[in-house]
Amino acid sequence: MIRIGSGAGFAGDRIEPAEILVEHANLDYLVLECLAERTIALAQKRKKQDAHSGYDVLLEKRMRSLIPKISGKKVRIITNMGAANPIAGANKIIEIAKELNITVKVAAVTGDDVLTKISPDDLAWETGEPLKEHGSIVSANAYIGVDALLDALKSDAQIIIAGRIADPSLFLAPMIHEFNWSLDDYDILAKGTVIGHLLECAGQLTGGYFADPGKKDIKDMANLGFPFADILADGSATFSKVENTGGQITLRTAKEQLLYEVIDPNAYITPDVIADFTSVKLEELSEGRIKVDGAVGLSKPQKLKVSIGYEAGYIGEGEISYAGPNATARARLAGDIIEERIGHLLGEFRVDLIGVNACHRKSFRETDPYEVRLRVVGKAKSTAEAAIIGEEVEALYTNGPAGGGGARKVVNEVIGVVSTFIDREQVRFQTQLKEYVANETL
Amino acid sequence: MKLYDIAHCRTGDKGNSITLSVIPYEESNYEFLKERLTADVVKQHLKGIVEGEVKRYDVKNIQALQFVCSEALVTGVTTSLTLDTHGKSLSFALLELEIG
Structure with missing residues (x-):
């Protein structure tokens, strides 16, 4: 049996x-x-701006906390926090270990970055248009699977850091390594993939993103604990969490997570296997312990999915609130004023009334809310152009309907994402080991 | 009776599509949901939100229905101007449905 925990x-x-x-x-x-x-x-x-960056922004904070805690323990960390630059991430981990004077060995796994292997003429899966039509391409990362991680697992590195490994593969790889599962045994790979899929969103299995007071109550959410799975060599697993942490694992939370983001329950595709979730069995062994078994694997996809990031301009946003008598009508008037002034200047533009129709883009009920927040948003080609939206909303203070308050404005750069595919053979992995040995005289 | 009274739901997103997982609180209501909550009923209810096709998968091993709705996020998670770019809150739009 092995035990894998989901820490983020x-x-x-x-x-x-x-x-x-x-x-x-x-x-x-x-x-x-x-x-x-x-x-x-x-x-x-x-990474483009600074060759030593491009790893996860919270890597330093997480590792500073975890390195002292894993020191001397058998536990190994597997993470995709390398993001665009696993080597720089590994270097950072070594730097932290040095500062803390704790021995640590890190394996950095690369190969997912396929920017030089993608042609701007390749077609985007979502739109059928050539990639170059979407905008200037900034990144191309292939979703890679367990095979990228196996060399690192065979080493004695305690921390394995990679980039765009498919989420369930981060969990499946140690199972393959420990149980010597064959990469052609699709049923067992499917079972391990289901375990990974249930764990990959951490708190979403233990009652996070589930609670609905009075209807789906979850205990002690402020101290929500994350799940771990005890996995057997036959690919079955039991899920639970540390005692006295908040949250709850139930059949209901497990069902919601099993189907989360699954666009075909008969064929859940990862780089490792195409898994059929419609044969998965969930069983509550006792309170807070759920057993999972029974997935079936079909085959392995011939090509790997590639996530393409492209420059998609800037989004400008402005918000202002109205409350009390006639609040909705005043917010609506404010929206109409902005639309008349600048709506025609922007390619994409929308006005929402938060409290009325913003979340669902419509309302299923007739409501007369006490307060309403106007949200105006638009897409522009430059930050200066995008900034106009927030500026115009702010100007409603002196130029708009009565009683507008709490104006806020923001501009964000937009990175769009589309997908394409690449032949497996074109993607090559490397594993690099780095080590710091504690200085005992310190 | 609203769908909310007898089932829970979670949304997931992939590109410009969303998944809506509908799970009855009581397994005995699964057949009732299968009969009433057709892909057409969901498509009609989410008019103005989902522009594309709605497909239903019956996941009977866990007594759940999975709806996959295309063109549901006004261009997709990364570029949409909507407040809830992932469509995460849409599970509760579906639960508003009057189910009889």
Whole structure:
């Protein structure tokens, strides 16, 4: 049996649950999943400006906390926090170990960056248009699978840092390494993929993103614990979390997570396997312990998906609030004023009333809210042009309807993401080892 | 009765598509949901939100229905001007549905 914990489910995730897992769960592996489509494109832009950056922005904070805690323990960390630059990420980890004077060995896995192998004439899967039509390309990262991680696992590195490894593969790789599963045994790879998929969003399995007061109550969410799985060589696993942490693992939380972002339950595609989730069995063994078994694997995809980041201009936003009698009508008038003044200057433009129709772009009920927040947003080719939106909203203070308050404005650069595909043979992996040995005379 | 009274739901996103997982609180309501909550009913309810096709998968091993809705995020997570670019809150738009 091996025990794998999930210590982060996205780039901005909380740090404390991973610390608790390392200190109290007696883990064999801790996986930190910190990469989304846009995150890697933004990281590529940072790397372009500074060759020593391009790894996850929270890497330093997470590692400073975890390195002392894993020291002397068997637990190994596997993470995609390398983002656009796993080598620089590994160097940073060594730098932190040196500062703390703690022995650590790191393996950096590269090969997912395929920018030089992609042609601007390749077609985007989403639109069918050539990639170059979308905007200037800033990144191309292939979703790579377990095979990229196996060399690093065979080494004695305690921390393995990579870039665009597919999320479930971060979990499946140590299972293959420990149980010597064959890379052609699709059923067992599918079972391991289901385990990885259930763990990859961390707190989403333990009652996070699930609670609905009075309907789906979850205990002690402020101290939400993250899950771990006890995995057997037959590919079955039992999920639970550290005692006395908040949250709850139930059949309901497991069902929601099993289907999360699954666009075809009969064929969930990763670089390692195409898994059929419609044969998965979930069973509650006792309170807070869920057993998972039964996935079936079909084959392996011939090509790897590549995430392409491109420059998509700038988004400018402005918000201002109205409250009390006739609030909705005043907010609407404010929106109409802005639209008349600048709507025609921008390619894409929209006006939402937060409290009325912003989240769902419509309302399913007739409402007369006490307060309404006007949100005006548009896309522009430059920051200066995008800034006009917030400036015009702010100007409603003296130029708009009565009682507008709390104006805010912001401009963000937009990195769009589309996908294309690449032959497996074109993607080559490398593993680089780096080490710091503690100085005992210090 | 609203769908909210008998089922829970989570949204996921992929590009410009969203997934809506509908899970009855009581497994005995699964057949009722299968009968009432067709892809057409969901498409009609989400008019103005989902512009593309709605496809339903019956995931009977866990008594759940998975709806996959295309063209649901006004160009997609990374470039959409909408407030909720991921469509994460749309699970509760579906739960607003009157189910009889």
